[in-house]
Each structure stands twice: as C-alpha cells, then as structure tokens.
Amino acid sequence: MAKELPGYGTIDVPKDRVVPFGAVTPAPVCVQNMFQTSNWRIVRPVKDDEKCTRCLICYLSCPDACWVYKEEEDVMEWVNNFCKGCQICIQECPSGALTAAPELDFPDGVVRLDKPF
Amino acid sequence: MAKAKMLTGCRASAEGAKAAEVEVICSFPIRPYTAIMMELAKMVANGELNAEFIHGEGEHAQLSVVLGACAAGARAFTGSSGVGVTYAMEIYSPMAGGRYPAQMAIADRTLDPPGDFGSEHTDAMCTRDNGWLLGWACSPQEVYDNTLIAYRVGEDHRVMLPQMVCQDGYFISHIPDKVVLGEQSQVKEFLPPYRPISPLSLTHPVSHGPQIRPDQGAPMDAQRAQTFLAVPKVIEEATADFGRIFGRNYDPFVEQYKLADAEIAFFIMGAHANTARAAVDRLRKQGVKVGMARLRWVRPWPTHQLAAALGHVKAIGVVETSTSYGGAMRGGNLIHELRASLYDLDDRPLVTSFMGGLGGETIWPADFDHMAKVLTQAVKEKKVRNYVQWLGM
Known part of the structure; x- marks a missing residue:
C-alpha cells in the first residue's frame, strides 16, 4: 500500500475579507466605496473659498473626479476618499486658491489611520 | 467518423x-x-x-x-x-x-x-x-x-x-x-x-x-x-x-508510455515526446526497461498523479526544453517541480535532467540512447552524478 502523500489543504477566506469575484463590482451611481484609493496620499489640496472663482478647472483637471461643484452652496467640494494627492488641481488652479497641506497636519490624515478606512 | x-x-x-x-x-x-x-x-x-x-x-x-x-x-x-x-x-x-x-x-x-x-x-x-x-x-x-x-x-x-x-x-x-x-x-x-x-x-x-x-x-x-x-x-x-x-482519449495530466514495468523513464513534454516514444520502443528491443511520462498540463501541476505514475521507477531523466539559469538544479524548471512532487515518497526515484531541444535543436534518437545510459548508470551507482547535463555539449 503506497504511503499517502500530503494534500494541498483548504483555503478558507474569512467572510469579511472575501473580495468580489474577479474584483468586479456593480458600477456605482456616484462613488465606489468598496475600493477606496486615497490611503497612499501624503498631501491634500486645501482651498481658499475667497480666492476660488468657481471656474471648475480643478473639476476638469482631476484624474479621479475628486472635485465636485455644490450648486446650492456655490462651493467646490473635495472628495476625501479618492484623492491621491497628485496636486494637479493645485498646479492648474488659475487663481491660486489651492495649496498643498501635509496629511500629518490633519487629525483624520491618512498617515494616522491604523486601517485604511 | x-x-x-x-x-x-x-x-x-x-x-x-x-x-x-x-x-x-x-x-x-x-x-x-x-x-x-x-x-x-x-x-x-x-x-x-x-x-x-x-x-x-x-x-x-x-x-x-x-x-x-x-x-x-x-x-x-x-x-x-x-x-x-x-x-x-x-x-x-x-x-x-x-x-x-x-x-x-x-x-x-x-x-x-x-x-x-x-x-x-x-x-x-x-x-x-x-x-x-x-x-x-x-x-x-x-x-x-x-x-x-x-x-x-x-x-x-x-x-x-x-x-x-x-x-x-x-x-x-x-x-x-x-x-x-x-x-x-x-x-x-x-x-x-x-x-x-x-x-x-x-x-x-x-x-x-x-x-x-x-x-x-x-x-x-x-x-x-x-x-x-x-x-x-x-x-x-x-x-x-x-x-x-x-472518441480520442487522453490521460488528463500525464501520458504514460510503457511505464508499468519501467526501471528508468524519460519525463518530457511537447513535440520531442514523439521521438522519445520511438526511442523507448527501440531501447526495449535491446532489453532496457524504459518508459516515458509526458506532461500535458504544467498549470495546474499534477503533483499526485506524477507521484503515482513515476513513484516506482528507479531513475528519471527530465528532458528540459526550457531554461532556468541559476535555478536550483542549474538546468530547466521541470526538474524542480518533479523532484518536489516525488519528495514525500518513501522510496523516491533518482532524478536528473537533460537540457535538450534548446534554440530549436532536434533531440535525436541517439540522444535518448545517451540519456538511457546515464540513467542506467545512476541506477547501478544508486546516485545521480549531476543534476543536469547538456546534450551534445
């Protein structure tokens, strides 16, 4: 009788860690909360509403759609969970309304998080 | 039909x-x-x-x-x-x-x-x-x-x-x-x-x-x-x-050719298996108990199927048609995985490898004769002298 060889074991991924099959998810209407991508940001853009002319160039230039114009309040809103801190908006802003601030300056800065969101 | x-x-x-x-x-x-x-x-x-x-x-x-x-x-x-x-x-x-x-x-x-x-x-x-x-x-x-x-x-x-x-x-x-x-x-x-x-x-x-x-x-x-x-x-x-x-039947993972009573075997995949089969037939006529195992899938690697097919053989020559420069055996990759597959057997076969068919060269029937000689010698000496040898070099 031949000796029984080791098997491959089983793999049990904890339920709360299972990733959707092929990482395919239903397309979000507005934001995709399952895969947030701002946890490698080291700086974030901070806006000065006095200088901002609502020209929407930040909205046009952001590669991750992280600037949204809030019509009711007439202000630009920044999307925290998807901004990777690339600073394109800061470079492109024609009125100097945006500045780069280190994440360490914020109590909710991503560098302070134990877990990424 | x-x-x-x-x-x-x-x-x-x-x-x-x-x-x-x-x-x-x-x-x-x-x-x-x-x-x-x-x-x-x-x-x-x-x-x-x-x-x-x-x-x-x-x-x-x-x-x-x-x-x-x-x-x-x-x-x-x-x-x-x-x-x-x-x-x-x-x-x-x-x-x-x-x-x-x-x-x-x-x-x-x-x-x-x-x-x-x-x-x-x-x-x-x-x-x-x-x-x-x-x-x-x-x-x-x-x-x-x-x-x-x-x-x-x-x-x-x-x-x-x-x-x-x-x-x-x-x-x-x-x-x-x-x-x-x-x-x-x-x-x-x-x-x-x-x-x-x-x-x-x-x-x-x-x-x-x-x-x-x-x-x-x-x-x-x-x-x-x-x-x-x-x-x-x-x-x-x-x-x-x-x-x-x-109406065409394949072994799902490993083609086994005259392996049942084989003492030495070639482990191979792809085209050169056709020459290997003919070499096995010819060597058997000369009294060499040789067989061939041909791999059909590299991924997934058929670990247990290979142990079952080759476990009883005394010496195996892996015919490598790819390179793994600096790898564990300094030859190709198949020998690494085959040796790993046989490691847990109590009485595991000797395994060496032959670099052949590289750069488009043919592996000739005479090459298989040479491999059979090396394997027979390994059986006699109860050890392989080298992990790898380059055919024709």
Whole structure:
C-alpha cells in the first residue's frame, strides 16, 4: 500500500475579507466605496473659498473626479476618499486658491489611520 | 467518423478556434505562430467564421483586446511566440485575476539571445506563475483537441481562467500530420457557449479592474489559489467527456508510455515526446526497461498523479526544453517541480535532467540512447552524478 502523500489543504477566506469575484463590482451611481484609493496620499489640496472663482478647472483637471461643484452652496467640494494627492488641481488652479497641506497636519490624515478606512 | 486531413499545428489550432466559434480574435505577427492568424484571417474573410478580427499594435495590445472582449462577454482568441509572449507579460496576471477565460495559442520560439526562430518552451514557461492554465500538445491533433478542452475547462464557472494552449514551434506548428476535425454537433455537445459572470453591460453597469487596497490583496490571491484546487477535477471531467464525444482519449495530466514495468523513464513534454516514444520502443528491443511520462498540463501541476505514475521507477531523466539559469538544479524548471512532487515518497526515484531541444535543436534518437545510459548508470551507482547535463555539449 503506497504511503499517502500530503494534500494541498483548504483555503478558507474569512467572510469579511472575501473580495468580489474577479474584483468586479456593480458600477456605482456616484462613488465606489468598496475600493477606496486615497490611503497612499501624503498631501491634500486645501482651498481658499475667497480666492476660488468657481471656474471648475480643478473639476476638469482631476484624474479621479475628486472635485465636485455644490450648486446650492456655490462651493467646490473635495472628495476625501479618492484623492491621491497628485496636486494637479493645485498646479492648474488659475487663481491660486489651492495649496498643498501635509496629511500629518490633519487629525483624520491618512498617515494616522491604523486601517485604511 | 470524419476523415483525417493532413494539417500543420497552426492550421489545427485555427480549426480548433473556428470549431469553438470564437467571436473576437486579435493578431500581431511573430513567427512561427503567425500562421494560426493567417488561417483565421482567411476563414473570417471567406465567411467561414463570424468573428471580429482585430490587428493589435503589439502583443500587449493583443492581450488587452481579448481581455476587453472577454469582459464584454465574447469568446476571445489570441496567440504569440517567443519574445511576443514575454512582451505581453503585464497583462497575464490581471487577466487571470479578473477571471477572463480567453485563450492564447502559443507556438513556442526561443527568447532572443539575440534572434533565434527555433522552438524552445521558455517563452510560455515564463508565464507559468501568473494564474493561467498552461499545457502542451505533442501533435497537431492534440493542438486541435486541447483548444476545445482548454476553452471548456477555462470557461467552467468553477474555474473562469485564461488558458495557454502550447505547441512546439516548427516541430508541431509547421509539420503536417493527420488530424480528424470534430463534427459541429460533437463540438456543440462538448463545449457550451461562453457564459460570462459579470460582463460589461449597459443595463447592469459594473466596474472591472479597480484599484484594490493592500488588505484586499491577500484574500484576492487566496481566492485565486482556491480556484486552482478545483481545476484538476474540471480537467478530468472535460477530458473524459472529450473522449466520450470525440472518441480520442487522453490521460488528463500525464501520458504514460510503457511505464508499468519501467526501471528508468524519460519525463518530457511537447513535440520531442514523439521521438522519445520511438526511442523507448527501440531501447526495449535491446532489453532496457524504459518508459516515458509526458506532461500535458504544467498549470495546474499534477503533483499526485506524477507521484503515482513515476513513484516506482528507479531513475528519471527530465528532458528540459526550457531554461532556468541559476535555478536550483542549474538546468530547466521541470526538474524542480518533479523532484518536489516525488519528495514525500518513501522510496523516491533518482532524478536528473537533460537540457535538450534548446534554440530549436532536434533531440535525436541517439540522444535518448545517451540519456538511457546515464540513467542506467545512476541506477547501478544508486546516485545521480549531476543534476543536469547538456546534450551534445
């Protein structure tokens, strides 16, 4: 009788860690909360509403759609969970309304998080 | 039963794709696989095959196109050779991770040292750890058959993985041999239509290929590894079904030729197995108890099946047709995995390897005689002198 060889074991991924099959998810209407991508940001853009002319160039230039114009309040809103801190908006802003601030300056800065969101 | 035709491996591959009614094909020229695309282009132009034929601007584009086609729900087909295979390297892992079961036909070609048209398995072997199903044929008939079997396995919802169907350049891809093509009714019975799981859709929009976080990476890898545990059973089912419907029976993982009473054995894959079989017959006439094991799938690697097939043999010579410079045995890769597969046996065979068929060289019958001598000597001395020896060097 031949000796029984080791098997491959089983793999049990904890339920709360299972990733959707092929990482395919239903397309979000507005934001995709399952895969947030701002946890490698080291700086974030901070806006000065006095200088901002609502020209929407930040909205046009952001590669991750992280600037949204809030019509009711007439202000630009920044999307925290998807901004990777690339600073394109800061470079492109024609009125100097945006500045780069280190994440360490914020109590909710991503560098302070134990877990990424 | 349909009549056999004389077809090259390239034509057999194209006939396999046509029988599978592939819907999207993406080409870029590199010999020797190019002939597959030439055949398919003719079929599309002549109206024999209703498929979208796209000219990629390189192999990276080819793989990207079939990934997209697969995501949209189409059965997709592409292929390459040599450095073309490695040029597309970036796409292999995302394609397997995203679970796009497209198929790639490979007609092996040496990676450039620089510029050699000859066959060598190193091209597709480079991709072996990217999560694709990977296997070699040893005749144009097997190329045709594997094309259908691989689609059936890859598109199974327990699997959903891309597949590489490999054949040796020139030895298989350009030398005609008898091929029996399946009837369309047989193909229909064997290969159901591709049913994507979450295709791109206007009515049910989905996101494919998102950025994931580091803490999502490990479970993603584990889930892919988990799938590979399920693959062997699907391969067994598909191969058995293939035999039932088409009347051609394969051992799902390892062709075993005169192994039952063998004392020494060649472990080989691809075209040179044909010479090995003839060498086994001839050596047996001279009283040498030799056999051959031919690997059909490199991924998933059939660990237990190999231990069962080769465990009783006293010495095994691995015929390597690919390189692993600086690897554990300083030869090719197959010996690493074969030795690992046999390690837990109480009375494990001696294993050495022979570098042969590199750069497109033929492995001659005399080479097998030489290998048999080395193996017989190893049995006598109860040890192998070297892990690797280069044939003809």
